[in-house]
Amino acid sequence: MTMTERDPLTGVTVDRLTPALGAEVRGLRLAEADEAMAAQIGALLVEHRVLFFPDQHLDLDQHVALGRFFGPLEQHPHLTNAYLNHPEVFELAASKGGIADEWHTDLTFLAQPSVMSILNMVRCADAGGDTMWTSLEAAYDELSPALQELCEGLSALHDATAHGRPEAWAIHPVVRVHPVTGRKALYVNDHFTRRLVELTHAESELLLGYLTRWVTDPRFVVRYRWTPGTIAMWDNRCTQHCVVNDFGGERIIQRVTIMGDEVEGPGPRWSPHTARRGAVTYHDRQLKAALRERSRPAAGQG
Ligand SMILES: [Fe+2]
Numbered sequence: 001m002t003m004t005e006r007d008p009l010t011g012v013t014v015d016r017l018t019p020a021l022g023a024e025v026r027g028l029r030l031a032e033a034d035e036a037m038a039a040q041i042g043a044l045l046v047e048h049r050v051l052f053f054p055d056q057h058l059d060l061d062q063h064v065a066l067g068r069f070f071g072p073l074e075q076h077p078h079l080t081n082a083y084l085n086h087p088e089v090f091e092l093a094a095s096k097g098g099i100a101d102e103w104h105t106d107l108t109f110l111a112q113p114s115v116m117s118i119l120n121m122v123r124c125a126d127a128g129g130d131t132m133w134t135s136l137e138a139a140y141d142e143l144s145p146a147l148q149e150l151c152e153g154l155s156a157l158h159d160a161t162a163h164g165r166p167e168a169w170a171i172h173p174v175v176r177v178h179p180v181t182g183r184k185a186l187y188v189n190d191h192f193t194r195r196l197v198e199l200t201h202a203e204s205e206l207l208l209g210y211l212t213r214w215v216t217d218p219r220f221v222v223r224y225r226w227t228p229g230t231i232a233m234w235d236n237r238c239t240q241h242c243v244v245n246d247f248g249g250e251r252i253i254q255r256v257t258i259m260g261d262e263v264e265g266p267g268p269r270w271s272p273h274t275a276r277r278g279a280v281t282y283h284d285r286q287l288k289a290a291l292r293e294r295s296r297p298a299a300g301q302g
Pocket of ligand 1: 100104105106241
């Protein structure tokens with residue numbers, strides 16, 4: 001594998017950024033995207049998990065049109081930017097507190113978290129404000145076989161407490177299997193994952209803390225330095241991301257997200273574990289409530 005690949009017919013170049021994930025793509029004009037280009041990009045995304053396209057400068061219509069090639073778009077469940085007149089475009093401005101500086105996979109508190117996000121870097125920080133992505137597949141692969149096997153038998157409760165909405169929740173397998181590649185990914189994140197369902201609260205705190213730190217090991221991470229007008233796309237099924245909150249001044253991004261699918265993975269090997277008596281039952285209230293809601297036949301789920 002060379003780090004740079006150039007297609008002699010189209011002139012498109014693909015620069016691999018790290019062994020774990022990430023590539024910078026030049027020679028495609030995303031404003032003129034068509035089905036063939038979308039298929040080409042989709043294949044690159046499966047291979048690299050996060051792609052960067054510098055110097056694109058898409059307007060809102062072009063951004064939305066690009067997203068639609070990859071599936072139906074969703075509106076953010078808790079945040080709106082009505083002034084954009086595009087409900088599918090979600091804007092984060094640093095001056096309004098929009099700095100996603102905690103590691104996360106987008107919207108994992110939903111039963112079907114988005115499969116892919118497309119970000120337009122509208123205004124960069126003067127210096128700093130890089131974004132990091134991590135490969136959850138590399139993170140899974142590098143666990144010991146013993147811990148891999150334990151994780152495959154677990155599920156996790158995710159919620160939107162980070163958005164002030166703890167009642168929005170979902171339970172997903174801790175090991176997610178990618179529907180295209182069949183590869184396994186460690187599917188827990190610091191921002192939304194609250195509890196490993198089959199462990200005690202104390203065990204969950206320890207293991208979840210370990211796993212959410214583990215996925216941020218620099219070997220699994222690409223850190224990208226932005227220029228204005230760059231488009232980034234990532235596969236939300238096997239990555240996490242985090243902004244480096246080291247900058248002052250303004251930084252504005254706009255994002256569209258492609259609607260999600262069911263999170264596939266090995267089913268839990270044990271029953272949910274909650275304490276029956278004692279002060280520690282306090283810690284299990286949320287999990288018990290979620291399990292009660294899940295067991296109701298017509299229950300809605302976050
Ligand atoms: Fe995000």
